[in-house]
Amino acid sequence: MVKLYIPLDMAAVAMGADKLAAAVAQEAAARGETVEIVRNGSRGMLWLEPLIEVETPAGRVGYGPAKVKDVASLFDAGFLRGGAHLLNIGIVDEHPWMKKQNRVTFVRCGVIDPLSVAEYEAHEGFKGLKRAFEIGPVAVVEEVTKSGLRGRGGAGFPTGIKWKTVADCPPGQKYVVVNADEGDSGTFADRMIMEGDPLSLIEGMLICGYAVGASKGYVYLRSEYPIVAKVFQAAIEKALEAGWLGKNIKGSGFDFDVELRIGAGAYVCGEETSLLESLEGKRGIVRAKPPLPAHVGLFGKPTVINNVLSMATIPMIMEKGAKHYADLGVGRSRGTMPLQIAGNVKYGGLFETDFGIPLGVVVNEIGGGTRSGRPVRAVQVGGPLGAYVPVSLFDLPIDYEAFAAKDSLIGHGGLVVFDDTVDMAWMARFGMEFCAIESCGKCTPCRLGSTRGVETIDKIRNGMDVDANIELLKDLCHTMKFGSLCALGGFAPYPVESALRHFPEDFRKPALEAAE
Amino acid sequence: MRNVQAEREEMSGAAQYSDERAREIIAAHMGLEGPAMPILHALQKEFGYVPDAAVKEMAEALNISRAEMHGVVTFYHDFHRAPHGRHTLKICRAESCQSMGAERQARAFLDKLKLDWGGTTPDGALSVEAVYCLGLCAHSPSALYDGEPIGRVDAEILDEIAAEARD
Numbered sequence: 001m002v003k004l005y006i007p008l009d010m011a012a013v014a015m016g017a018d019k020l021a022a023a024v025a026q027e028a029a030a031r032g033e034t035v036e037i038v039r040n041g042s043r044g045m046l047w048l049e050p051l052i053e054v055e056t057p058a059g060r061v062g063y064g065p066a067k068v069k070d071v072a073s074l075f076d077a078g079f080l081r082g083g084a085h086l087l088n089i090g091i092v093d094e095h096p097w098m099k100k101q102n103r104v105t106f107v108r109c110g111v112i113d114p115l116s117v118a119e120y121e122a123h124e125g126f127k128g129l130k131r132a133f134e135i136g137p138v139a140v141v142e143e144v145t146k147s148g149l150r151g152r153g154g155a156g157f158p159t160g161i162k163w164k165t166v167a168d169c170p171p172g173q174k175y176v177v178v179n180a181d182e183g184d185s186g187t188f189a190d191r192m193i194m195e196g197d198p199l200s201l202i203e204g205m206l207i208c209g210y211a212v213g214a215s216k217g218y219v220y221l222r223s224e225y226p227i228v229a230k231v232f233q234a235a236i237e238k239a240l241e242a243g244w245l246g247k248n249i250k251g252s253g254f255d256f257d258v259e260l261r262i263g264a265g266a267y268v269c270g271e272e273t274s275l276l277e278s279l280e281g282k283r284g285i286v287r288a289k290p291p292l293p294a295h296v297g298l299f300g301k302p303t304v305i306n307n308v309l310s311m312a313t314i315p316m317i318m319e320k321g322a323k324h325y326a327d328l329g330v331g332r333s334r335g336t337m338p339l340q341i342a343g344n345v346k347y348g349g350l351f352e353t354d355f356g357i358p359l360g361v362v363v364n365e366i367g368g369g370t371r372s373g374r375p376v377r378a379v380q381v382g383g384p385l386g387a388y389v390p391v392s393l394f395d396l397p398i399d400y401e402a403f404a405a406k407d408s409l410i411g412h413g414g415l416v417v418f419d420d421t422v423d424m425a426w427m428a429r430f431g432m433e434f435c436a437i438e439s440c441g442k443c444t445p446c447r448l449g450s451t452r453g454v455e456t457i458d459k460i461r462n463g464m465d466v467d468a469n470i471e472l473l474k475d476l477c478h479t480m481k482f483g484s485l486c487a488l489g490g491f492a493p494y495p496v497e498s499a500l501r502h503f504p505e506d507f508r509k510p511a512l513e514a515a516e
Numbered sequence: 517m518r519n520v521q522a523e524r525e526e527m528s529g530a531a532q533y534s535d536e537r538a539r540e541i542i543a544a545h546m547g548l549e550g551p552a553m554p555i556l557h558a559l560q561k562e563f564g565y566v567p568d569a570a571v572k573e574m575a576e577a578l579n580i581s582r583a584e585m586h587g588v589v590t591f592y593h594d595f596h597r598a599p600h601g602r603h604t605l606k607i608c609r610a611e612s613c614q615s616m617g618a619e620r621q622a623r624a625f626l627d628k629l630k631l632d633w634g635g636t637t638p639d640g641a642l643s644v645e646a647v648y649c650l651g652l653c654a655h656s657p658s659a660l661y662d663g664e665p666i667g668r669v670d671a672e673i674l675d676e677i678a679a680e681a682r683d
Contacts, residue, residue, distance in 0.1 A: 010650075011652050011654060011665075013665055014658060014666055015668070046655065047654065049655075183648065184649065185612045185613070185648065185653060186653045187651070188653055188654070190651075224606075261554065262553070262554075262557060263553075263594075264556070264592035264593065264594035264595055265593035265647075266591065278553060279550050279553070280550040281578070282552070282588060283587050283588050283591035284591060284592070285591075299550070340654075342653030342654050342656065343612040343615035343616065343653065344615040344656075345654070348653070348654025380611055384610065384611060384648075414612075414653070416615055417615060419615075422615065427611070430614065437648075438648070
């Protein structure tokens, strides 16, 4: 019996993993080989997907990217015993891409069967929760605070402070809500962890519920992730069967349930108050803060709302202690960041590393430069609301404060690489258009500003009163930044302003052409 | 004009709308906290879209005004107010896919089908929608065809989908 791993990860499936798994099973049967195919999460080396891993005495040997047409030759090459083949990448754990990382949040992702509670436990799973039960709720909140963990959704707000606020509210109905509305282009870390290690998220929610005194948790997942919905729902059922959810969990006296809810294609629902409105069954309109969700959250009750990555990192912090996590990183950016390298890039994937690594190293050395082979011109960091960073700023370290100092943000850790064919004025226009499409409509700067932004950029691109319109656009960006109710309108100017600042020539192309 | 709506409903494999069935679906979710979104998803799954009559039933069951219910349905991009194509192709046009030329490619495909974003081919076979990120950004351009993810989408793949949808 040979154990094989072929990912169920959506990116692997998008590159043919389901068909590959079926073809491998069929070929094995035809050749009289007994194989067990585990559908794991992705290791994050997405350019190698679908990646088949074969368990051998020396370790797990990888073959990728494997297509159905490669199956026969893989068997011929004796891949079930780790045989040589053009697609053989060697022992997966020894691959330079894996060796250079510090996997903390993603330590189990791609390694274990995502739906096996036994494997999760064998890989340190539920140890964090057990320790939480030992030290008690107050100490758990302290531990999370001391770890320095900041919200990985984008805002970077200290997680421990959120938890303490909810824990300090009088006992009664409280909620734990996980924001899995990962809509930023260039990001897929939430998707990957929920497909590859869903129990870590469930464990994080359990620890949170225990710490703040909540018995119910909701996960709000975007509808664009159908595979996550299936895997995570199955994980909830497995956890229930194993007694890790429900009443009196493992004799602790603590009750907790998790429910999965699916969004309906509204980007703004990734904003926490809009998400809460949507969960309540209303339009996803942003709420004014205060009151904070920690005081008046879901159905008016005190609510912790955390991003998937923040929550999935909690078990490890509880297991190994706050200091272990806080010792990683730089300045006020503690721990690790799962970076997502995407767009026009040769080696795209998920790379988890301590904060502080320079942007240029990530793009050029780890990502291998552009897929097109042309020079890199810009990298958009932090999704559609993030700034376009030029190559001249490539020594910028991945660090919340260092990015903020350059009017940029790390956000959810997504990097989208563009080559020198990109038209930055068009990308700026798209940034405004996206904001116009997704604006919830509650506040004027965002609702009207985004549409006026599109119109103004169109004028600039058409060479109409370019100087005056650029001034107008800058003024509009200022108004949106400081007058919008939430980060959608408030951050939409970042891509626009950064494009104007770093790539001014792209806004003067028609004018130049007209002058010629 | 022969009722195009009824024709599309027949072809899409979705169930024919009835108030009774809508009420059953709504009732099945009334035990949930904040049941509106799960109900809307269930209605759309059953009928292929969210009919006005179902919105009325929902408003009554949830004890809110029809205007309020209408506001919820129309807020979300996913909910359709009219029958959709038998197949749905969602093409990503977010930044990562644009970095790999998705916008131009999608435009050419839409022009070929004489559609705009959100449009359905006249035979009701295929609806083409824009989507803003599928989380497949290391395999841009990407798309989702009837829920099946596709990476490294090119013109050939798009043409195959259009042909298959019309089969």
